[in-house]
Amino acid sequence: MTTSIKYEVEQLYHYTSLNTLHAILQNKTIRLTDYRFLNDMQELFFATEKLKKYIQGNPTINEREELLTAVQNIESGKISKFKSVGYSGDKILVSPLLSDTNYYVLSLSNARDNIAMWKMYAPEGCCMKFNSQKLFEFFYSFRDEHLPQGLTNIIRGQVHYGDDQQMPHMVNFMSSDFNKLMIYYNILQYCLLQKDKAFAYEQEYRIALPFESEYLDDSCSREFIISETLIKPQIEFKNFPISEILEEVIISPFVKSELTHMGVQELLKANGISPDIVLKSNILIR
Template sequence: MTAKIQYEDIDLYHYTSLASLFAILQNETIRLTDYRFLNDTQELSYATHWLKALLQPMAENEFVQKLLTAIENIEQGKVERLKGIGEDLPYLQWNMCDLNYYILSLSQNYDDLAMWRMYAKDGCSIKFDSQKLNEFLYSLRDDNLKNGFTNLIKGPVSYNAGQDMDTVIKLWLVLHNEQMIYDDVLQYCLRIKSPDFSFEHEYRFGIPFEDQYLGEKATKEFTLVGNTIRPQLELKKFPVADVIEEITISPFVTSELTKIGLQELLKSKNMSPDIVKQSSIKIR
């Protein structure tokens, strides 16, 4: 019998609109957003520009040149992966794949005024069970390993690229792991942001996704935000009753009917209405 993997126990909060919460509960789905459409216009590029500037002086080194090539490809949505080939996919071969990177942005801040103002003024924050969330996302990966689905990108976001990038580069040069170049660079660059966003205390999950993974468990959807059509990856059969631990309503939402309606929806899903809380922040 395989032992159950225990993931790090972290308090994770998803600040979002009430419309998004309604869709999550009603449809039992969760959506990740194409990184290019997140609020930070320097997503990915903030880290890759830093990396290239530090690596260019060492470009004569063969391994450094491979790192630079990987960075350029990743910026264009291309990643080299081991994928199964042949009947029943018994063999592995390196392939260059066209990808989109989808992100689920969470925060480690509970009931935080800056986060309310920025992301969910008229919404809520959803506390996720980190163990159940990891299990759900890793099951998607496991179902697609034969297609070349590598590790999830996950972890806390760093806002100190200038301080730790030299150390990361030195580690890559020491390990000299050519097979993990793309995974290492992607894991690192998608978890680096400008200090301007440090108030978020973000923890994120990222999925590098190819269209061939689309099917019963995942579809590509679109949502209109302002005047922008935003591509998203919708994951099906999201176990809302297991993953959602608590829902906190924004301090800017004062109607008691919001809470009552939400509690009725939860009861219809056989979920406890007691998980709904009102923000403790007092503001008018």
């Protein structure tokens, strides 16, 4: 794992079930979900529909048709990337390619011990705090190891809620000659970091990695999770250094049993992690 880059410090929390906490600790894995299969398809369409409406209403925009085609391709899971086609000395030769490369997303939050988040995502679960430096190192190390299979960038950042002010600047940036080859990346980055203002309480932070079948090896696998009538494609990353990344585990305020607190402590101890990082929520529930 590379340590040469110092990333900005983020307060990153993951609200989840006790089953997921157990799986991450026991298996040393973490899963990301296909960007088209997040909690609601409207999450993606909220941004793409706004983007298409703006582009269609401004006929003077450079590369207008190319932008619209790219947005439509992203909605259906087609993403242009740079594909390795060989080497020249120690340099990788690349060529743009429209492929079925999909981004897989890890949804986090900047909100610690938040009642709305507890109710929505982990009423009987927990909230894990991740060390942002170690987490970013893990994902960028994976990206670097797979550069020969395709040079598509990681997307990460705080989600913006109902903010249209960026639209003109972003569209001009996307359609400039300098950035034309990165249109798909720029559009997807914009769309993944935009949500309706009704969800502002989430204070969401997203990390998204590109993935295709060529990446499958001992470090990752394609998995599926069934949630009621929905089957969600996921990528499971192996050898996840959870003992280095996990800084805090907060038990939901809706969980009253002391045995839950003790059980999580024992789970952490069994995986070489200090039980002292297990805390109870400070939120009072009547």
